[in-house]
Amino acid sequence: QKEVEQNSGPLSVPEGAIASLNCTYSDRGSQSFFWYRQYSGKSPELIMSIYSNGDKEDGRFTAQLNKASQYVSLLIRDSQPSDSATYLCAADTGGGNKLTFGTGTQLKVEL
Amino acid sequence: EPEVTQTPSHQVTQMGQEVILRCVPISNHLYFYWYRQILGQKVEFLVSFYNNEISEKSEIFDDQFSVERPDGSNFTLKIRSTKLEDSAMYFCASAPEGNEQFFGPGTRLTVL
Numbered sequence: 316q317k318e319v320e321q322n323s324g325p326l327s328v329p330e331g332a333i334a335s336l337n338c339t340y341s342d343r344g345s346q347s348f349f350w351y352r353q354y355s356g357k358s359p360e361l362i363m364s365i366y367s368n369g370d371k372e373d374g375r376f377t378a379q380l381n382k383a384s385q386y387v388s389l390l391i392r393d394s395q396p397s398d399s400a401t402y403l404c405a406a407d408t409g410g411g412n413k414l415t416f417g418t419g420t421q422l423k424v425e426l
Numbered sequence: 427e428p429e430v431t432q433t434p435s436h437q438v439t440q441m442g443q444e445v446i447l448r449c450v451p452i453s454n455h456l457y458f459y460w461y462r463q464i465l466g467q468k469v470e471f472l473v474s475f476y477n478n479e480i481s482e483k484s485e486i487f488d489d490q491f492s493v494e495r496p497d498g499s500n501f502t503l504k505i506r507s508t509k510l511e512d513s514a515m516y517f518c519a520s521a522p523e524g525n526e527q528f529f530g531p532g533t534r535l536t537v538l
Contacts, residue, residue, distance in 0.1 A: 347525060358517050358529040359469060403469065411457065411524025412474040412482040419468065 317342040317408040321417035329425055334391040336420050338404030341385070347407035348380060350389045352400045353419065359403055363389060394424045428452045430530035432518050438536045439508055447503045447533045449518030457521040458501045460493065461529075462486070462514040469517070475501065476524070508537045 318341045328334045340348070347366050351359035365371045365378040365387065377390040387406075391398055401419040408415040431450045439445050451458050460472040473493055474481040480493065492504045501520075505512055515534050519527040 349526065351529075358515075358532045361526055361528060364526050405469075407525070409471075409474065409482050411521070412476075413471045413484075414459075414461075414469075414527060415471065416469040 317345075317406070317415050319404055319406050319415050319417040321402075321404050321420050323418055324421040325423050326420055327423045327425055328394050330394060330396060332394050332424075334394045334398065334422055334424070336389040336391075336402050336404075336422065338387045338389075338417055339385055340387065340404075340406045340415075342406060342408050342415075343382075343385065345406040345408055347411075348378075348387045349405045349407075349414065350376075350378060350387075351403040351405060351416075353403055354400045391422075394422075396424050396426060398422060399424045430518055430520055430528055432516075432530040432533050434533060435531065436534045436536070438538065441510055441537055442507050445505050445508055445535065447505075447516050447518075447535070449501045449503075449530055450499050451501055451518065451520030452522075452528060453499070455520035455522050455528075457481075457524045457527075458493075458495070459519040459521070459527060460503045461517045461519060463517065463532075464514045472503070472516075505535075508535075510537050513537045 350363040363378040365380045375392045379388045403419045404417040405414040458475040473483045515532045518530040521527045
């Protein structure tokens with residue numbers, strides 16, 4: 316069974332701090348990884364994709380991938396209350412045909 | 427910015443009835459997907475569709491489920507005889523090249 320694991324949280328950070336979200340995956344064949352944000356009652360919204368080892372930055376977001384450790388992370392700098400949501404980690408476990416999601420980490424950014 | 431759209435936003439049905447959930451993927455995308463999310467649980471893959479045929483399906487996607495692309499814009503999911511446990515949010519997604527998938531707003535299916 317190909318799994319993606321996340322700590323469910325909640326992860327609470329003060330406004331302006333860095334939020335660090337982590338994810339591990341079991342399928343060594345996965346090559347593509349994604350972070351989605353999901354507000355309560357809404358659909359997943361793609362915020363980052365990462366395909367190669369190392370860091371990828373996009374605005375306040377940085378995704379990190381370590382294929383040897385089967386580990387993906389998302390850093391959110393200067394966290395804002397509007398960042399409060401559940402962050403879903405997903406791995407492509409079907410060669411472009413299928414995403415396997417983790418249970419998500421709930422992030423709360425406090426004023 | 428182009429978006430995936432889904433209709434209806436909420437569907438209520440009786441157990442044993444057939445339902446069709448509709449999706450309009452982003453126009454230049456080639457890959458289409460259905461996922462579901464039972465309340466409080468993770469997003470689960472159902473099926474992927476490319477070049478007018480199913481590419482992959484999960485064990486959830488049994489004979490009660492089918493997908494169709496009846497024209498150049500719509501992508502549908504049919505559940506032939508709904509069960510109570512089919513109650514969930516159903517999300518359609520599309521991707522330009524089988525990589526980044528963009529999700530629609532979802533259809534909440536309630537089976538009574």
